[in-house]
Amino acid sequence: MTTEERVREAAVRLFAERGFHGTGIRDLAQAAGLSSATLYHYMGTKEDLLVEIMRTSLTELIGKAEQITGDETDRLVSLVKMHVRAHAEKPRETAVVDGEMRALTGERREEIVALRDRYERFWQDAIDDGVKARKLTVADPSVARLALLEMCSGVSRWYSPDGPVNLSDLTIQYGAMALGMLGAAR
Amino acid sequence: MTTEERVREAAVRLFAERGFHGTGIRDLAQAAGLSSATLYHYMGTKEDLLVEIMRTSLTELIGKAEQITGDETDRLVSLVKMHVRAHAEKPRETAVVDGEMRALTGERREEIVALRDRYERFWQDAIDDGVKARKLTVADPSVARLALLEMCSGVSRWYSPDGPVNLSDLTIQYGAMALGMLGAAR
Amino acid sequence: MTTEERVREAAVRLFAERGFHGTGIRDLAQAAGLSSATLYHYMGTKEDLLVEIMRTSLTELIGKAEQITGDETDRLVSLVKMHVRAHAEKPRETAVVDGEMRALTGERREEIVALRDRYERFWQDAIDDGVKARKLTVADPSVARLALLEMCSGVSRWYSPDGPVNLSDLTIQYGAMALGMLGAAR
Amino acid sequence: MTTEERVREAAVRLFAERGFHGTGIRDLAQAAGLSSATLYHYMGTKEDLLVEIMRTSLTELIGKAEQITGDETDRLVSLVKMHVRAHAEKPRETAVVDGEMRALTGERREEIVALRDRYERFWQDAIDDGVKARKLTVADPSVARLALLEMCSGVSRWYSPDGPVNLSDLTIQYGAMALGMLGAAR
DNA sequence: CATGAATGAGAGTTCATTCAT
DNA sequence: TATGAATGAACTCTCATTCAT
Missing domain, CATH: 1.10.10.60 (Homeodomain-like)
Incomplete structure (x- = not known):
């Protein structure tokens, strides 16, 4: 190393x-x-270090999101699984991304916010498409996106690889919960 | 004032x-x-101030949780609604509680963690009872509790009373999403 | 104090x-x-302190220069005497003004440079007027101003009130040297 | 190079x-x-570099001063011209010599101060000789030396080869000003 | 009740310099 | 000859906190 x-x-x-x-x-x-x-x-500076950590992490997430294909619900479940896995496997990186954005200032902040928005766009699109295709039933798609993202990102705050929960099982469970909360047709 | x-x-x-x-x-x-x-x-000290903010906020949540009654799913939905409402109405207090616990040290930390655990106990009980009563279907009740709490607490990070979303509607929507993600019998 | x-x-x-x-x-x-x-x-900052020292010193010099009147050569001699006296009496302030301008940055620098230019204007005017009135004979008035100012400002670099030279005598001597170097009609 | x-x-x-x-x-x-x-x-060290720059510059000046001959006023004018030329042609070296002596410490400082004193001796002698020979009229020869040197050294602070002033003209003008300020017999 | 004054400790960052490679 | 790596000391400046008035 x-x-x-x-x-x-x-x-x-x-x-x-x-x-x-x-x-x-x-x-x-x-x-x-x-x-x-x-x-x-x-x-560089301490802030440079923070930016770099965030950029790397977000870029990776975006890269993985881009590779996700399938029908509306498949894409949503894949997003959830990928996101949960990332947050469980790299809890520290993702927690920093989710929690330290306010420490950034000026242009650096804008850059990172733009990356985050770009990533969240995948989620919004998946939800919107699912609703259009009548496969999902949500009262407000934006609220649904925010609720879903918070739920999934929270994993980094508590998941431990040494704990009793198997990671693959976890992603499956989150996929199911996501479909449930979005009123997926059974 | x-x-x-x-x-x-x-x-x-x-x-x-x-x-x-x-x-x-x-x-x-x-x-x-x-x-x-x-x-x-x-x-007192800066940390005293933080502790006091957290204690007040958590104590209030606990107080409200104690007053919730009803059958298993009712209690869960009521918890969700109360929690979401609290996080929407007092986003700053709740965000501090959820985000600054790591800034505490020693006994103060333990005190606040104990309060938080006591509060989360209501959620765990509601979920466990729902599962026992076969009204909820979840793979892992602990995971479900964590996912649900993260989802609901996230409200303080984005909800704005000036935005387009009505608060009562919001609590209803979160209640529905909660039931959905926990596989509530329809 | x-x-x-x-x-x-x-x-x-x-x-x-x-x-x-x-x-x-x-x-x-x-x-x-x-x-x-x-x-x-x-x-404030260290630089604030420097700026303030310079501003005070230059403002004082300007104030004194403004009060000088008389015919062309009188004004010049008065400027010289005043300047030499100031540099002998406050050698440190004036040395800082003359020597640390490069340590300033940005707007602060511009402010101080403007003050200095304003002060030097009095000298240039006195010389130019003297030349026009045929009381002074110089090859290049700008060069003369620079040479004269350097000569007079130099006093702060070596004069000591404890030394053998009387300050009033010194100003008289500098007045005479100034007239001599500018080819004053005798 | x-x-x-x-x-x-x-x-x-x-x-x-x-x-x-x-x-x-x-x-x-x-x-x-x-x-x-x-x-x-x-x-060597940063200070070594400074010393070396100063030593070279001062040694060169001394070398040139040693070659100056002639009657009293000629020598003085030659010194002035040589000095002004050196300061115009090598403004940076000479500005460092004149302005950074205080940055030196201990023996190095003594060495450079000794060189400077040796160089200024030429000026003092020229002035003293001129006064003795009744070709110059100054109130205080030491003061005259200091004033003259400051005037001439100042050239490095403002002269630019790209500016409107021709260097040969400049040295002539300074020679004339020097004679004037020292009350040279006409 | 209110605050100007005070400070040791520590913040992030740069300094001149050395040395193994 | 050239340099990346390394560092103790120092840099300017801010920290949370106390206290006499």
Whole structure:
């Protein structure tokens, strides 16, 4: 593992555990096994590091979302499964993406918000298409999207690979819950 | 409005907007219209303030949960509606409760975690009872509780009273989605 | 003497002795008898402090220049005497003004440069008027202004009130040298 | 141009523009087209570099001063012309010599101060001789030397070869001003 | 009740310099 | 010759908090 990777990993862990503002440069350096001055060999500013973590994570999600095909409900279930799996497998990265956006400022914030919006577009489209095709029954598609995303993203806040729940089972269960809450025709 | 209340209100707003660690004492003082020294006449430490906000909010939720009665599904729907309404009406308080627990340390943390656990117990019981009574069908009741809570708590992150969604409608929609995702018998 | 004044005085002394970039905040604090944190009670940034020193000094010079009247050569001699006296009496302030302008950035720089230009205008006018009135003989009035100003400002770099040279004599001598170098009719 | 020369040139430029303390090693390296580590193959410490620049410049001035001969006023005018030419042709080197002496410490400072004093001796002698020979009339020869030197050294602070002033004309004008300010017999 | 003054500790970041490769 | 990596010390500045008035 390169030093860059170790820095990134330390940052992901600490940002997830303590938040961006709750993590000091010296904490980061210690977690990465470097002096705080050396840290700056491998990164720009602390905010750069945060942006990079978010960009990578969101770009990956978008990449996976783009590959999803199928009929309306299939796509929705696939999105849910993919998203839940990502949040269970990389809980720290995803928690940082979901929770630290407010720490960004200016253009960097806009960039990341744009990526997030682009990702959420896949969900909105899947829901809208499902409703149009009369396969889903929701009162308000936008509210449904938000509720569904919150439910699925929450996984990163509690799932543990060492716990009793098998990840594949988890994705299946979430797929079923998603269909249920969206009133999928049985 | 008393000065104490103004301080509390400022804290709630800033903690919600910027996070506990992202909010400085001087920010707080300015938002409350006081000097930072005067602030300390109306509060203990910054962490005290956070604890107090969380305690109040959680205690209120617990109080309301205690008053909920009815059969298994009724209780669940009532919980959902109450929770969603609380998160829509007091998005900042609830967002702080849900998002800043990690900023607490030591005993204070334990106290608040205990309150939260006590509150979530109502949800777990409602789900478990529903399952026992064969009115709900879920693969894993614990997972269901977590998914449901994340979905409902997420409301504080996006709901705006000025937006197009009526709050009563919202609670109804969330009640329906909750039943759907938990496989309620129709 | 107020604390603010002590801070200012320390800054003037250190900036003059070591330069702006050669003076640390801790040096400043120590020289003012404060902790570095307390220092920030009495000033904005280090650059603010520099700007304020320069602005005060230049404004004073301009104020004095405005009061000078008389015929062409009288005005020139008066300018020289006033300038030399100011540079001998406040060698540190004036040395900072003359030597640290490059440490300023952005708008602050523009403001101070504008003040300096406004001050130098008095000199240029006096020389130009003297030439027009055929009381001075210079090859290039702009060059003459620059040479004269450098000569006079240099006083702050070497004059000491404890030295053998009397200040009134000094101003007279500089007045004479000025007339001589500008080819004043005898 | 050798790498050593490029380093020196970059240093001269940056020290002149931003001052010694305002110039970082990385700035220097970048300006020389090297990495900061490589820089250390071509120089000692940052202070060594400064000393070397000053020593070279002052030694050159001394060398030229030594070659000046003639009667009292001729020598003075020649000194002025030579000095002005040097300051116009190498404004950065001379500005560093004149402005960054305070950045030196300990023995290095003494060495450079000694060189400067040696150089200024030529000026003092020329003035003193002129006065003795009744060709110059000054109130205080030491003051005259300081005033004259400041006037002439100031050239490096404003002269530009691209500007409207021809260099030979400039030296002539300064020669004339020098004689004027020193009350030379006509 | 209110606050200006004060501070040790720590924030993020850069410093000049060294050294193994 | 060249440099990426490394660092202790220092940088400017802000932190949460206390206290005398």
